[in-house]
Amino acid sequence: MNSPAVAPExxxxxxxxxxxxxxxxxxxxxxxxxSTEPRWTSLKHVEFLIALEQEFTVRFDGADATxxxxxxxxxxxxxxxxxx
Numbered sequence: 001m002n003s004p005a006v007a008p009e010x011x012x013x014x015x016x017x018x019x020x021x022x023x024x025x026x027x028x029x030x031x032x033x034x035s036t037e038p039r040w041t042s043l044k045h046v047e048f049l050i051a052l053e054q055e056f057t058v059r060f061d062g063a064d065a066t067x068x069x070x071x072x073x074x075x076x077x078x079x080x081x082x083x084x
Contacts, residue, residue, distance in 0.1 A: 017051035033070040
């Protein structure tokens with residue numbers, strides 16, 4: 001399944017939050033998933049969500065915490081709604 005294109009500016013801001021949480025020790029990619037990265041622990045997941053909340057001035061709820069388990073899912077959640 002192909003992921004929809006992610007705006008470069010959005011991906012850059014997600015990466016900024018990711019780097020704030022994980023530093024350079026975890027390679028960032030648009031296809032990164034929590035299930036395949038052992039350093040993306042439950043504690044780091046919460047820290048990442050907080051960094052995203054601060055960067056994007058949003059609030060996540062419990063369902064978001066459960067659903068946002070990949071960079072693709074994070075980008076899909078933070079992408080602006082299509083005009084229409």
